[in-house]
Amino acid sequence: MVKPVQFEADYVVVGAGSAGCAIAARLSEDPATKVALLEAGGSDLSPWVRMPIGYGGAFFHPGLNWRYYSEPDEGFLGRKAYWPRGKVLGGSSAINAMVYVRGQARDFDLWAEAGNPGWSYADLLPHFRKMEDYAGQPSEWRGRGGPIGVRDIDGAAHPLSHAFLAAASAAGYHLNPDYNGADQEGVGFFQITTRGGLRCSAATGYLHPARRRPNLRIETGALATRLIFEGRRCVGVEYRQHGRLFEIRARREVILSAGAVNTPQLLQLSGIGDAARLAALGIETRLDRPAVGANLQDHIGFDYIFEANRPTLNAVLGPWRGRIGAGLRYLATRDGPLSLSVNQAGGFVRSDPGRDRPNIQLYFSPLSYTRAVPGRRRLLAPDVFPGFMIGISNCHPKSRGHLHIRSSDPAAPPEIHPRYLSAPEDLDELVSGAAIIRKIASQPQIAAAINRELQPGVETRTREAIVEDIRQRSTSVYHPCGTCRMGPDPDAGAVVDARLRVHGIGGLRVADASIFPSITAGNINAPAIMVGEKAAQMIREDAALPVGWGSR
Missing domain, CATH: 3.50.50.60 (FAD/NAD(P)-binding domain)
Structure with missing residues (x-):
C-alpha cells in the first residue's frame, strides 16, 4: 500500500x-x-x-x-x-x-432534561438567531444578517396553496404567520x-x-x-x-x-x-x-392525491412549453415556481385536543404524481392532468431502528x-393524520377545486384499509x-x-x-x-x- x-x-x-x-x-x-x-x-x-x-x-x-x-x-x-x-x-x-x-421549544427542553445541560431552547435560541438571515418581519425570535437566508413565500405561492390554508383554517386549525417564532402550532406558508x-x-x-x-x-x-x-x-x-x-x-x-x-x-x-x-x-x-x-x-409520511379542476404546477413542470416559460422567467427575474420548493404550505397540528403539543405535520404541494413509485418522485415528471397533494407525517415517532x-x-x-411503524403509537397517529387530510379536503375553500380523490381513493375508509394504505405508500421524509x-x-x-x-x-x-x-x-x-x-x-x-x- x-x-x-x-x-x-x-x-x-x-x-x-x-x-x-x-x-x-x-x-x-x-x-x-x-x-x-x-x-x-x-x-x-x-x-x-x-x-x-x-x-x-x-x-x-x-x-x-x-x-x-x-x-x-x-x-x-x-x-x-x-x-x-x-x-x-x-x-x-x-x-x-x-x-x-x-x-418545537419542548423538543430541545427534553434534550436538556435528559441530562444534556446547555441544550434547552432558551440556550439554543441565540444560535438559531445567529445563523439566520430572515427576510420577514423582525421579532425577538428571529435573526438578521446570519449566513443562512430564510424567506417567506406567501407572495409567490400558488393560489391553491392559499386555498389550502383557508380550508385548514375552516377545519379549525389557526393560521400562524411564523411557525419559527413564539409558537410552532398552526398552519401557514413554509419558509425556505x-x-x-x-x-x-x-x-x-x-x-x-x-x-x-x-x-x-x-x-x-x-x-x-x-x-x-x-x-x-x-x-x-x-x-x-x-x-x-x-x-x-x-x-x-x-x-x-x-x-x-x-x-x-x-x-x-x-x-x-x-x-x-x-x-x-x-x-x-x-x-x-x-x-x-x-x-x-x-x-415518515404519505400524501393523499387529488385531481383538480383548475391549473396546478403540473402544467408548469410537466410539458416543455411550461418548463421553458418558467425557465425564462427564472433567468430574467430569479422568481416564479423555479425559485420555490413544491412544499409550499403546511403546518403543525394536534391529532386530538388532549395532546399537550402538535404531533402532526401537514404538507401541501400544488402538483401531483400518481405514476411515481412511492418514494421516487421526479419533480419534472408530474401528472399530465392538474392535481395536488396533501400530506402528513408524525412529528415525534416512537419507532427506533x-x-x-x-x-x-x-x-x-x-x-x-x-x-x-414498529411502535404502535406511530401507526395510530398516522391513521389520525389521514382523517385530518380528509377533514381539510372537505372544506369548501379547497373542495371546490377537487374533481376526485385519486389516492388512496374514497373506497379506502375503514381503519384496516387505511392502515394497509399507510404501510403500502408511506415513505421516508428524509430526516434520519x-x-x-x-x-x-x-x-x-x-x-x-x-x-x-x-x-x-x-x-x-x-x-x-x-x-x-x-x-x-x-x-x-x-x-x-x-x-x-x-x-x-x-x-x-x-x-x-x-x-x-x-x-x-
Whole structure:
C-alpha cells in the first residue's frame, strides 16, 4: 500500500454538510487556527443545487447524492425505503426541499432534561438567531444578517396553496404567520432557505465566504476511511482521494460531521461500535459501543392525491412549453415556481385536543404524481392532468431502528434498518393524520377545486384499509437522526456527552444530526445547522484547555 501523505491542522472536520460547513467557517474565523475540511463529494456549483426547484434533479443524481436504501422493512410490508443524502459541499442542505423548521421549544427542553445541560431552547435560541438571515418581519425570535437566508413565500405561492390554508383554517386549525417564532402550532406558508432566488445551503451561507481564508483547507472527493488513534485519543483521519491514500493529523481535535449515516459508519470502521459485530467483519475493536448506529429515528409520511379542476404546477413542470416559460422567467427575474420548493404550505397540528403539543405535520404541494413509485418522485415528471397533494407525517415517532456497516470496505453502504411503524403509537397517529387530510379536503375553500380523490381513493375508509394504505405508500421524509445519541451515560446508550465529545475517546467530537437524543418536530436541517453553530462555540471555549483534554 502506498504510504499516506501527511499534513496537519488544528482541527479536522469530516463532512462538509449542514453542521460541518458551519463548524469549519466559524473555527476558521480565527486566523491563528488552521482548519481542514474533508468532503467525500464534490463542488456544489451545479444547476441542480443552485436553482431551488433543481432538487428534483438532485434526488437521484449519483454525483450529488449517496442514494442509500434501507433493508426491506417489515413496517413497509417488505419495501425498501429510499434515503437521499447529500454527497456534495453543503451535504443534504444542498439537495433538500429547503423547508426551514427549527422544531418545537419542548423538543430541545427534553434534550436538556435528559441530562444534556446547555441544550434547552432558551440556550439554543441565540444560535438559531445567529445563523439566520430572515427576510420577514423582525421579532425577538428571529435573526438578521446570519449566513443562512430564510424567506417567506406567501407572495409567490400558488393560489391553491392559499386555498389550502383557508380550508385548514375552516377545519379549525389557526393560521400562524411564523411557525419559527413564539409558537410552532398552526398552519401557514413554509419558509425556505433561499437568497436572491438561489438556494442558500450551508455551503453557500458559511463555506463560500470563508473558503479563501489561508487557514482553511477544503478537500473534496476525500472519502474518510478510518480514524487514527494514539491510545484512547483520536489524532487524525485517513482518507482516499483520486485513488491515493492520505493522512491528516489533528493537533487538537477531529470533529465528525458526516451525518446520521456516515458518522456512525466511520466510527464503526474505526473500531468504535458493537464489538461482536465488528469482530465478525474482521475489525479490531477499539471501544465497545453498541449504541453507535442505534437509536435511529426518521419521519415518515404519505400524501393523499387529488385531481383538480383548475391549473396546478403540473402544467408548469410537466410539458416543455411550461418548463421553458418558467425557465425564462427564472433567468430574467430569479422568481416564479423555479425559485420555490413544491412544499409550499403546511403546518403543525394536534391529532386530538388532549395532546399537550402538535404531533402532526401537514404538507401541501400544488402538483401531483400518481405514476411515481412511492418514494421516487421526479419533480419534472408530474401528472399530465392538474392535481395536488396533501400530506402528513408524525412529528415525534416512537419507532427506533439501527444501522451498521456490512463490511470493512469504506465505500460499501451500511445496512439500514429503520424499523418503521414498529411502535404502535406511530401507526395510530398516522391513521389520525389521514382523517385530518380528509377533514381539510372537505372544506369548501379547497373542495371546490377537487374533481376526485385519486389516492388512496374514497373506497379506502375503514381503519384496516387505511392502515394497509399507510404501510403500502408511506415513505421516508428524509430526516434520519439519532445514531450517535447525546447523553451523560454511555452505559445507557449515549455516544457523546453534552459537549459532543465521544465518551471514552479523547480529541474526538460528533456534531451533526446523529447526536439528536430525540427527533425534532418538522424538517431537521435547521436544527442540524444549529448543532454546528453550537459545536463551534463549545470547541472555541474548550480551546483554552490543555491540548490533551478529554483523554481517558
